Amino acid sequence: MKPLHISLESTKLENGLRVVVSPDRTAPVATVGVYYNIGFRLEPRGRSGFAHLFEHMMFQGSEHAGKMMHIKLINSSGGVLNGSTHYDVTNYYESIPSNALERVLWLEADRMRALKVDDENLRNQRDVVKEEVRVNVLNQPYGGFPWLDLPPVAFRNWPNAHNFYGDFADLDAATLDDVQQFFRTYYSPSNAVLLMIGDVTPEEGFALARRHFGSVPAGPPQPVADVREGPLDGLRRGEVEEKFGTLPAFAVGYRAPERRTQDWYAAAMLDQALHGGRAGRVYHQLVLEKQIAVDTGGGIQYPVGDLFDYNGPTLLVSRVLYKPEYNSEQTLTAYDAVIDAVRQHGIERDELEQVKVKFRSEYVSSLEGGHGGSIPRYGLMHYMACFTLFDNDPALVNSILDGFLQVTPEQVRSAAERYLDPERRAIVFRRPSKKGAA
Amino acid sequence: MAIAATADPFAPDPIAKVPELAAERPVVWPARTHRKLANGLEVVLVESHTIPKFTGELYIRSGNANVAKTAPGLAEITATVVRTGTEARSSRQIEEDLRRMGADIGTSAGADTSAISFNGLTEFSSDLLKLVAELAQQASFPQDEFERERRQMIEGLRIERTTPSFLANERFRRILFGAHPYATIAPTEAQVNEYRLAQLPEFYRAHYRPGDALFIAVGDFSAPQMMEQIDRIFGSWKPAEVPPAASAALPELRGRHVHLVHLPGAVQAQVLLGNHAITRKHPDWLRLALANSLYGGAFNSRLIMNIREQKGYTYSPRSGVHALRQHGYFSVHAAVRNEVVAATLTEMFYELDRMRALPVGEDELSDARNYLSGVFSLGLATQDGLAGQLSNVYLNQLPEDYLETFRQRIRALTAADVLTAARKYFDSPNDVIVVVGDREQIADQAKLFGPVTEYDAESI
16 A cells, blocks of 8 residues: 655745635535634633624624625535534535636635624524524434433533533523624634645645635634543443333443544544454444344544544543343443453454454545545545644644554554543433334 | 724725636546447546545446346345455455455446446555456456345345335336336335346346447556556457346326325425436437526525525525436425425425526526536546546437536527527426325425325335
């Protein structure tokens, strides 16, 4: 295999905005993203769900582009747009025919400069967000499981432990002042990175960035937040009622290693060995062999994030939906047998080799595509943004793979022993309130 | 807020004006290699060297519609069990081999097709193709794998019967298609329990045949070499006559009727409405696609601006045109808070009727044409995007130059085309209306729109 060599160049404007351009002439299209180094972890207390509500407000109007103009201008240029809120970043992105590149940068610069929204916009998007929470969480089987269920059990520090989608009372309490305050605090060029990927050269990209973003005021430095979290020093259990789904389920969360440490690389291989598809040990043992479970999954930040897009305390998660004729104890015992085996014996050398090939393959796919091909290079954009904001080094996107491919079986075993401790984890049980049809 | 760059209100403001679009760069679709092997297997290959991988589909042009009368869902469980064993490999072996190649395989069946999808690293392409060929020809259908997958399917169905969007689609398709095989999107638990193992290899031997199959691959390979490989690996696949798909007349649907699926405890209502439309081969397809895009198919569309951005009823409303092989349909859906079910239906119909009554203005029309044409070209940039475009063309047997001429055909469409399509295919006076939610919360609103029939999640 050849080492990855994705072409990219980066620079920094005087106002602190970092700019990354990755040229690729495959097609006359480009993907543009602006990432802000703020996510739902740091939303204000008493304002759970606010970072995400705020993300919606960024589509409601800016200095020179009123309500609906962002959407109209991108769609009518032949492009698509969206935004998403994560633990530690929030992104706004567009995929467009490349002749609309300057228009997109103008729009993004306009909303970095000033947000122009009113109470009516806030009321409207608060209603939209509540329906989003209902359709994804409150009115769905296994909604929010376990990404909203585990943190309050596993963590003690509010930024890490609260309801990231938002309690409705908190959403109702949000004011226009909160919106502008949050904007002033976090949405400044020095807290952001602009990315352009596709049919654009670095010279063109940098010139356009300077033209449109150069005059955006730098803004104050961001407040330092305390997101420290003590160790997960015991067995913490929680219960959540499952209103719709017919199967009982549980999710287990272990504290994940710090990013870019030796244990982190090893934990990623361990995770692939445990949760990687139907060959993964958890699925293979619980679903295919013992046939106790119906579905399993897992990973770092599973299922709403991944290995690369967080920058604070996080969890390595397993999720198990099991058959109603088994009880939680039996199922947990079967799951623990899988965990005990890797803690004691690690994984086989051949298994590790397989896992590495699979990891490498999935990594390059995620760089190329994302969102079912509708946002070309979404993954490349996403990872370069995180490597810029967290590590100040977008080129890590090329070199990071090496660290995973050098992991040894002993390092995997050692990471398993240290991190997958049955006495130091959080478990949340989802119990169906009504019995299945059987 | 004071902003340095715009502090002087009389100075010309370079940032106040939306930049014009630059000159368009040419969109060039890659060359296709399109051939039939001696055994009848149709092969379409496209090179795309974005990453050292390749992706594709082996389509079998038979699916659940072929067995809807005898064993609903049989094509699906057949596809599922196909990946659990071959004459040469056990289930575990298959999964480990895939991991060793850095590959994924998916086996599935819809109404009209069954598919083995694959993607993997180019360095292992020959091994992966051999596995795909093995699954297509030598699946062994082990008894224990079948029993496990049957149970998995039942548990999956039980959960689907608690999912509002599934319940809405299921009811909608039943009403829209009546006695036609397309009426069934999923089997009942009893039907799954009635499957016998022998039915799976029977369906497999009858339908998994090269003359009825389509192989599409896109990726980092040399097309001539890939074609040689495919000829070598799939050339010995034995052809046979494949039984035709079942069909039946569609029900005549007159007037609006409401079908209310009661989901106790629901905190939101799933609204779905629509009517019969056309297939992708129909000459009106692009007219309808454009009308749909204006109505509710894009973020910037009328319905979304109305019920989301102005009224805040819902997060993700959408309309769509759905093409199956024999028939197509148009539908609109939104998940809304319980109090605004009637208001949502009112706005959905208002926007449909506006599309049917009045020609769309030139600016709005031009924006929508640009949208469809631009978004189409985004598919060029990724292997998955290209594979999706090719599947559309070749699975539906569209003209060979479909991709190349798509944008110019969209640009030639007029306001009259949109009006014609809306009048023909937005059949608002005769729409099927489905609402899934808690009866206590929504029944009074639902009945304002037509006679109501009630169901629960288990109703057939």
